[in-house]
Structures are given as C-alpha cells and as structure tokens.
Amino acid sequence: MRIRILWPAGQATATLDPTPTADALWAALPISSSASTWGEEVYxxxxVSVPREVGAQxxxxxxxVAFWTDxxxxxxxYGPTPISRDGECRLxxxxxxxxxxxxxxxxxxTVRPGDPIRVERA
Known part of the structure; x- marks a missing residue:
C-alpha cells in the first residue's frame, strides 16, 4: 500500500506495511485534516480510531509513519520532539x-501548523 501526503508547500509518499491500523487508514482514504507540529514531528x-497494537513504539x-491511538x-x-533524548525521534x-x-x-x-493536509492512495 502506498500513500501520498500533500500540503501547500510540498508532498511525500510512503509505503505502508500490512497491519490492522494501516488497513483501517487505507479504507478511510482519502482524508483531509489540519496539520499540527510538535518539535520535528507533523501530526x-x-x-480512524483503532486500539494500540502489540509492538507499538x-x-x-x-x-x-506512525499512528497515535490516544x-x-x-x-x-523527522527529528527530535520536545521530549526526545540525544536527538532521537520520541513520540x-x-x-x-x-x-x-x-x-x-x-x-x-515545510509543513506549518494549520496547513491543510490530505492523505490519498498513491
């Protein structure tokens, strides 16, 4: 499964693994939302509403590409968040x-808070 994520200043593609959450997201596409940022993370x-899977990190x-169930x-x-240690990506x-x-x-x-964001099948 491949997705495209679009926002006013750019776009990215991603390859999804066959997981229950990826399947649920795929079934819901296309979706539109409003971007938020937290350090070097876009969310x-x-x-989609799913339970936390075994192996969540x-x-x-x-x-x-992660899904925050909460x-x-x-x-x-794409880099450190406010709770990261030693430059890691900590969600x-x-x-x-x-x-x-x-x-x-x-x-x-290039994603700014409040940017319209769209996720679609690629």
Missing part, C-alpha cells in the same frame, strides 16, 4: 507503526 487527526526512526492521529516524525506515547516515508523525511520541515 494530524484522522477519522515511542522511539522511532525519522520518516516512520489522539486518532497520524504522526510523522508523545507508544504509536502503532504503519510504514516508512519514501526519500528524505526532512521534506516535512
């Missing part, structure tokens, strides 16, 4: 892992 609400690699939100870290809490952005996750630096 936004989705209409709080510390991930830059470019991980906020029904997609979380896209607000354990998140379901959906896949990985294709290419450089640094493209997310």
């Amino acid at each position: 936004f609400e989705t209409p 709080q510390v991930v690699e830059p470019g991980t 906020g029904d939100s997609l979380a896209l870290p 607000a809490g354990p998140c379901n892992l959906l896949g990985v952005l294709d290419g450089d996750a640094g493209v997310l630096r």
Whole structure:
C-alpha cells in the first residue's frame, strides 16, 4: 500500500506495511485534516480510531509513519520532539507503526501548523 501526503508547500509518499491500523487508514482514504507540529514531528487527526497494537513504539526512526491511538492521529516524525533524548525521534506515547516515508523525511520541515493536509492512495 502506498500513500501520498500533500500540503501547500510540498508532498511525500510512503509505503505502508500490512497491519490492522494501516488497513483501517487505507479504507478511510482519502482524508483531509489540519496539520499540527510538535518539535520535528507533523501530526494530524484522522477519522480512524483503532486500539494500540502489540509492538507499538515511542522511539522511532525519522520518516516512520506512525499512528497515535490516544489522539486518532497520524504522526510523522523527522527529528527530535520536545521530549526526545540525544536527538532521537520520541513520540508523545507508544504509536502503532504503519510504514516508512519514501526519500528524505526532512521534506516535512515545510509543513506549518494549520496547513491543510490530505492523505490519498498513491
């Protein structure tokens, strides 16, 4: 499964793994939301609501496509957040892992809080 994430200043694509959360997100596409940022992480609400999966993680690699179950939100870290230690990507809490952005996750630096954001099948 491949998705495209679009915002006014750019776009990114990602490859999703076959997980229950990725399947639920795929079924809900396309979705539109409003971007928020937290340190070097972009996140936004989705209409998807799923439980935390076994294997959910709080510390991930830059470019991980994660789903924050506590906020029904997609979380896209590209660097440290306010609670990171030693430059790691530490999410607000354990998140379901959906896949990985294709290419450089640094493209997310162009997302501004409040930007309209759309996720669609690629």
